Amino acid sequence: MTSHPHDPGEPHPAEGHAANGEDLAALLARLLEETGKTQKDLAEASGVKYPTLNAWITRTRGTSRVDPEQLRALADSLRGWGGSVTPKQIFESAGRPVPGPSDAEREARLLKIYRGLSARQQRSLLGIAEEMASSSRA
Structure with missing residues (x-):
């Protein structure tokens, strides 16, 4: 069976x-x-x-x-x-x-940094963040 x-x-x-x-x-x-x-x-x-x-x-x-x-x-x-x-x-x-x-101040700071990056840097940062999130689920 x-x-x-x-x-x-x-x-x-x-x-x-x-x-x-x-x-x-x-x-x-x-x-x-x-x-x-x-x-x-x-x-x-x-x-x-x-x-x-x-x-x-x-x-x-x-x-x-x-x-x-x-x-x-x-x-x-x-x-x-x-x-x-x-x-x-x-x-x-x-x-x-x-x-x-979650901390509103930290989120605002992260968003400000993200918005100051070039498109290539934003993609890289997203890739790193996605990798971190997926490894924390494993």
Whole structure:
């Protein structure tokens, strides 16, 4: 008998687990129950498309390529409803490194530097940033 790589009953091979052993599917299911909200409520509040959220919860889609802003939005929405979760737990449960805090001043400084570069330098900088982001996901 062959094993299917995306068996809904099993975690996706690229998935991680939060410190308490929950993957993203288990964590979200628990928090939805805790807050009395539905998947559709969470999808609407976080801006994540319902089919995508449902696929994460049913483990039919992996989370290794999830946009970090989507994970932050999930955490923010759940916390807004009284759910006991931190962004760190959400990232860990998705098997993703926890990004550093966003700082408006640092972002503005980086954007100013970027805008001062030539087109070639901007492409190089983007390549470096993309490489850094992909290596942090691995």
